[in-house]
Amino acid sequence: MAGPEEVVEICAGAGGQALGLERAGFEHALAVELDENALNTLKHNRPSWKTALGDVANLATWKPSDYEGIDLLAGGVPCPPFTIAGKQLGATDERDLFAWAVELAGVVKPRALLLENVRGLSMPRFSGYRQHVLDRLAGLGYVASWRLLQASDYGVPQLRPRFVLVAINKDDAPYFSWPEPAEHVVTVGEAIGDLMASEGWEGATDWASKADKIAPTIVGGSKKHGGADLGPTRAKRAWREMGVDAMGVADAPPQPGATFEVGPKLTCEMVARIQGWSDDYEWTFTGRKTSRYRQIGNAFPPPVAAAVGTSIMRALRNEGDPAAGVPVDHDPIYLALRKAGGFVTQAQLIRAVGGIEVPELERRIGLLSRDFDLTIETRSAGPAYQLGGFKAFVGQSDHLRHDAFQKNLSSIS
Incomplete structure (x- = not known):
């Protein structure tokens, strides 16, 4: 009988995706993470797991070829290259590892690939980038699709949209389907009302009634931009x-007799509940308060990871009825140029894309x-365009990413 399905997780953070994938039935062969505080939390909770600390794209940190044929390669690669609030530098951002992770699949040759990122990657700005990813994965023998998932659809009391890529080998791909939303939507008051009342604060019940809503996205922040607040x-x-004071994070729940102009601040434990950790997903965060908050806020919610991981597991085990195929949405301009x-x-381009x-x-x-790289040639009848190479880091030894990464290492999270 075959052994349990195994996963290699890159950019593992403090363990949100790891815990969800474990719940889905995967065992970790390796977890790689750059931030020492986050990795300490992961090791504290799962001391038996093999981990590696350092730049995931550095062969001195780990050797991808050692894990060839793993069942699942997964990760939450850095978000800043695509975030709507940022500069959206994409392929030219030294933190961009999305394209590199796709190329990594060609080395590791997993049965399935799972990558998640921010909603910004789903925007028109990155249509060509997304198309390149799909084309590259098809060339590597995978059937891939994207889906924008809302955490609130999977038992997490916040919106937290995440853009998720799943690619599965051609034999197993017909058995994959995206997870269906949960029937019950959890609210903030429902999720953390007991924690607000845990020290005897008399206003907890009324507060929970007011907080009977879905929270905005928890923002973990970065090393560069200071301490913890809610966005x-x-x-x-x-x-x-x-009724929540978002200017910082509290050390403890409100005490008896406490009064507030706006409302109480949340503790790290409360933020973790809102991020999807609960009695069903137990986890302990280590380090100082700001570090713990950052670890929580930057994580992939465990229930969402569990839902997607379970769908991948069913596909790898060929459970259910196979589907006819996965529709692919092409960027017509990129496609015509390519x-x-x-x-x-x-x-010619105007005709190709329909006027x-x-x-x-x-x-x-x-x-x-x-x-x-795009060359534009001026002609008498108007400009002509030629599509060149992809600018993203995909493992090149001479890529500008290396110098920029080392220069900004202290502020990368």
Whole structure:
């Protein structure tokens, strides 16, 4: 009888995805993480697991070829290259490891690949980037698809949209389907009302009634931007409407007789509940308060990871009825340029994509040029375009990522 399905997890963080995948039935062959505080939490909770500390793209940290044929390669690679609140540098951001992780699948040759990131990666800005990923995975023998998942659909009391990529080998892919949302939506008051009352605060019941809502996305922040709070101005306003003071994190639940102008602050334990940790997903976070908050806020909610992991597990075990196929949404401009293999005139592109207006075409060409080398040739009849190489780091020894990564290492999280 075959042994249990195993996973190698890159950019493992403090263990949100790890715990969810364990719940889905996977055993960890290795977990790799850059941040020592997060890895300490992971090791504290699962001391028997093999772990590696350091830059996941550095062969001195681990040797991917040692894990060839693993059942699942998974990870939550850095979000800043794609976040809507950031510069959306994508392929030219030294923290971008998404394209590298896709190439890693060609080395490790897992039966399945799971990568998650922020909603920004789903936006039109990155349509060419996404298409390149799908094309590359198809070339490696995988059937891949993207899905924007809301954490609140899987028992987590916050919105927290995550853009998830799942790629499965062609034999098992027909058995994969995205997880269905849970029937019950959990609210903040329901999730942490008992913690608010745990020290005897008399206002806990009324507070829980006011907080009978879904929370905005918990923001973990970064080493670069200081201490713990619950996010930008818009998020703070939403927290205030629920009776939560979002300007920082409390050391303890409210005490008897406590009164507040806005409401109590949340403790790290409360934030962890809102992020999906609970009695069903027990976990202990180590380190100082700000570090613990950052570990929690940057994690992939365990119930969401469990839901996706369970769907992947069923596919690998060929459970259920196979589907006919996975629809693929192509970026028509990228596709036309890639197929041409040479220069494509503006008029040809307009015809290929169905009559797009020139200003919109130029805007989208500009977006593509941020992630791909793009040559523009001026001709008498108008410009012509040629698609070149992908700018992202995919393992090149001379890529600018290496110097930039070392220069900014102290602020990368």
